[in-house]
Every structure is written in C-alpha cells, then in structure tokens.
Amino acid sequence: MGDGLRVVGASFVVPGPSGVAVRDRLKGLTAGDETVLRLVGDHLGSLASRDLKLRCAAGLKHDNKGWASRKRELTGLSSSRWAGALTKATHDQWALARRGQAAHIQQLESGVNTIRRRLSLPLGERGSKRAAGGYRSRREWHAKTRRLGVLEDRLEQARADWAAGRVRVVRGGKRLLNTRHHLKQAQLAEEAWRARWEASRRFLQADGESGKRYGNETIRVGPDGEVSIKLPAPLTRLANTAHGRYVLTARVSFAHRGETWRDRVHANRAVAYRIHEDVQRQRWYLTASWTVPPVQTMPLAAVRAGGLIGVDTNADHLAAWRLDRHGNPVGAPRRFAYDLSGKADHRDAQVRHALTRLLHWATRHHLAIAVEDLDFTAETSREKHGRRKRFRKLISGMPVARLRARLVSMAAELGIPLVAVDPAYTSRWGAQHWQKPLTTSKRTTTRHDAAAVAIGRRALGHPVRRRTAPPRTHQRDGYGHRTVQAGPEIPGREEPRPRIPGPRTRSVPPGRGANAGNQNAQHRPGRSTEHGFWQQDSLPLRL
Incomplete structure (x- = not known):
C-alpha cells in the first residue's frame, strides 16, 4: 500500500x-x-x-x-x-x-x-x-x-x-x-x-x-x-x-x-x-x-446476515463482543478467562472450558464467531523483539495452535460457522477508533474489547474505523450519507431513538418516547398539533 x-x-x-x-x-x-x-x-x-x-x-x-x-x-x-x-x-x-x-x-x-x-x-x-x-x-x-x-x-x-x-x-x-x-x-x-x-x-x-x-x-x-x-x-x-x-x-x-x-x-x-x-x-x-467427509461451508454472505461475535485471543482470556450486521456493538463485552499454569492436562481443560462458554453464548443467539488467523511461528524470535523478553514470553505462551484446533472441532460439532480474518492492525485500530467511544461512566472498555469489535467489523466486511471520510459538502442528497453504520435502505435511520425502559432508565415510564420520531405529535409552533384541539371561545356577554 x-x-x-x-x-x-x-x-x-x-x-x-x-x-x-x-x-x-x-x-x-x-x-x-x-x-x-x-x-x-x-x-x-x-x-x-x-x-x-x-x-x-x-x-x-x-x-x-x-x-x-x-x-x-x-x-x-x-x-x-x-x-x-x-x-x-x-x-x-x-x-x-x-x-x-x-x-x-x-x-x-x-x-x-x-x-x-x-x-x-x-x-x-x-x-x-x-x-x-x-x-x-x-x-x-x-x-x-x-x-x-x-x-x-x-x-x-x-x-x-x-x-x-x-x-x-x-x-x-x-x-x-x-x-x-x-x-x-x-x-x-x-x-x-x-x-x-x-x-x-x-x-x-x-x-x-x-x-x-x-x-x-x-x-x-x-x-x-x-x-x-x-x-x-x-x-x-x-x-x-x-x-x-x-x-x-x-x-x-x-x-x-x-x-x-x-x-x-x-x-x-x-x-x-x-x-x-x-x-x-x-x-x-x-x-x-x-x-469425516468434508462439509460444505456456509457462504460468507449468509454468515454475515445476522451479525456475529468478534473474539480477540489473549494469553489469559478471550475477549468477545457481539455485533449486528451493520457492525455496531450490541450489549456488553464478554470475557472468558483461562489459566495456563500447571500441567498440560490442566491447561487443556482450561482452554476447553473457555471455548465451551463462548460457544454456548453463540448458540443462544444463533451467531457465527469471528477470530484472527494467527500464526506466531516467526514472531517469537529475540532478533525481532530484542530485549522485550516479557513480550516474547507473552506471545510464546498464547495457546494459538491448541485453541484453534479445539475451536474448529467444537464449533463444527455445534454447527457454528467460524470466520477467520487477517490480524493486521486489529488491536491498534480497535483501540484508536473504538476504545474511547465505547467507554462509559459504568463500563471501562479495554484494548482487547476494542480489538474484538475491530475483528468483528472486518469479518462483516466493514472498515474498522467508525466513520468514513465526510463529503466535500453537507449536501447529503448529492454525496450520500456520512456514516456507514446504516445503509440507505434501512427504515427509520434518520429518526431519533426512542427511550426504552430498562435497568439504566428506571425513571422513564413505559410508553414514553413512543412518538419521538413523529413531529406532528409534538406541541411545537407551526405544527398541526397546535391547532388540532383548538376551539373558539364563546362570545362575551358584553361588547
């Protein structure tokens, strides 16, 4: 490039x-x-x-x-x-x-x-x-x-x-x-x-x-x-x-x-x-x-239709986040931890248990899983990373081969499609474009969570960055919509979002905000609702 x-x-x-x-x-x-x-x-x-x-x-x-x-x-x-x-x-x-x-x-x-x-x-x-x-x-x-x-x-x-x-x-x-x-x-x-x-x-x-x-x-x-x-x-x-x-x-x-x-x-x-x-x-x-005979894999377009789960592989846990088909994060991120200390049987059991929880979560929502196509065969030499011994040890300790083999076998048994993406710049671009916007006062988004979002968006065919370059003018009719989060065929994309009651909005009564997108239902000057219930007063008794 x-x-x-x-x-x-x-x-x-x-x-x-x-x-x-x-x-x-x-x-x-x-x-x-x-x-x-x-x-x-x-x-x-x-x-x-x-x-x-x-x-x-x-x-x-x-x-x-x-x-x-x-x-x-x-x-x-x-x-x-x-x-x-x-x-x-x-x-x-x-x-x-x-x-x-x-x-x-x-x-x-x-x-x-x-x-x-x-x-x-x-x-x-x-x-x-x-x-x-x-x-x-x-x-x-x-x-x-x-x-x-x-x-x-x-x-x-x-x-x-x-x-x-x-x-x-x-x-x-x-x-x-x-x-x-x-x-x-x-x-x-x-x-x-x-x-x-x-x-x-x-x-x-x-x-x-x-x-x-x-x-x-x-x-x-x-x-x-x-x-x-x-x-x-x-x-x-x-x-x-x-x-x-x-x-x-x-x-x-x-x-x-x-x-x-x-x-x-x-x-x-x-x-x-x-x-x-x-x-x-x-x-x-x-x-x-x-x-076993080779099974016909599902087309990539069919896998992307309902969204998927982006998974970032780390030395001690799997960071996962669910994304819809437009590439928007849904819900809260999930973390499936494992401990790779001790004997080989214990390490293998830890990896298997973490993958089991991940696959059960994907099965409940009927979603595919997107993972990085990692290969560290040439990334662990001390000539490449110099004195960064801790980083070399971190890369060498990641169970890439064991996790990949386990995930492919277990996902095939449950009928869950797997999408492999290029791991280039997922952690860097994920932290750059998604870590800060997804951090709230009640949730701290880690770099690994942001990388999971980047992996999922790449598997869905979307760019990692949140927005494309803005048009030369603000005339969207001539140059198209500014964002790539929702296509022109999506109904209601220009309307404001209604406030849905939930754990974070307990003070909002049910039904409020249902007419947020209907401007005729608002009492504003120049709208039809201002005159909808108008009635002329009776004549005064004295002129």
Missing part, C-alpha cells in the same frame, strides 16, 4: 475438521494383559525404530522399490497389516521432521536478515513501529556480531541437511531424551524415567480398513467394547483365542461420540486405533479415530 501498511487479507469461512478422535480408558486389565501389551509394544517399537533408521538413511533417494523391500522385511517379523502400519508411521514421521526443518531454516533466515540490517545502522539510531533501529551500545553491537556468526553457521548446516534430505528424529521425543541428563532438576528417579522412555517408544497403533470386520483387522473393537489384538508372528504363543489373537479383559465404551463410533463399527467402516500407557497415572488408554 502507498502509506506503508501491508495489504489486509480477505476474510473466509473456516472449513470443518477432517477427522475425529475419541479416547477411553482400558479399565480392569489384568497383570497378564499388561504384560502382553508391553511385549507387543516393545517388539513393534523396535521394528519401528529400525524402519525409521532405514528411511532416514535413504533420504531423498527413497522410492517405491525401497518401501516395498522394507515392508517385506517387516512382514516376516510381524504381519502384513502391522508392516503397513509401521511403514506409514515412518513416512509420516519423516515428513513431519522435513516440514519442521523447513520452518527452522525460515526462522534462521529471518534472524540473520534482522541482525544484518540492524548492524548496518549507526549506533543509537531510533527505530520505527515496524522495524527496530540500530543497537544502543558498542558492547551490544559486538555481541550481536558474534551471534550473527553462530546463526550463519547454523543456517549453513541446516541448508546442507535440507539439500541432502537429512533429518534428525528421536522416537520418544527429544525433550524426554535430554531429561535423562537432568534427572535431579526434573525430580525423577532413573527407574521412573526409564519407564516413561520405554512407554513413549512402544508401537501399538493400526490403521482401519473398510469392508473388514468392525473396520480394523489388527486392533479389533466390537460394538460391545471387546478389544482383541492380532499378535505379531514371534508372539503368537501368547494368544488366548483362535487365529493368533489376544482378547483383553477390559471393555471400552466411548462416552463422547459413542453412537457415531458404534454406527461405523456396525457398518464395517474404517476406524484406526492406538493403545498407549500413561506411566504417571498407571493407566492404559485406547484412542479411536476416523476421517
């Missing part, structure tokens, strides 16, 4: 999720069941590690011939279906590492370019709102030159790995692996860490297959909740039923989406299963997942 602002992207309706996953606990497992699950998981986990090593060694030279060779080798040590699940998991993990490598290169390039630009500026030169200035001291300039060399070395190595197709993957997680060297800080004993490490490296998952019994031949779950596993070839001696299968004593019954899952099982449609152990809680869980 000519004024230096970046182009704001168009709003769009967010498509629904492409898959569903539900989880249930395997209750009542015997010691023998747990032993069999660990043996099968450890055996398949070793095969998965070996196959991943071969896939990483192949790099960009991988082809169908190599994949078939690996699968034949795994089939003899497990089964044909287990081999298919292992090779698919290997390919998915390698592809994920490849995407992470590309993102890492992009972040390194951004940091190197930022440092180079700031080093080229004179010391102490002031920056702007869009770009940082020069470094403040010679000491900081020298430290950044050394950091630039480190980043350039990392970037060169990352680019070489990318060109060679070399990725680095740790089955079980790099963080858990590094915890082994810091057991005291993690307050873990070596035995406890070992149990977590072995549980994270087990492989007990199988993809579904339509047309087969109950949608999965490897891990089969019947409508009554019975779970049976096809044992690998070296462990068939552990089978307790025919055809080399082991039936668990535990039963599952999915409380969430149970009817949908049962319908798929009865119809022999594909359902993927995964069994894993939670070492800390000493529990076993079974997760069922399946794909």
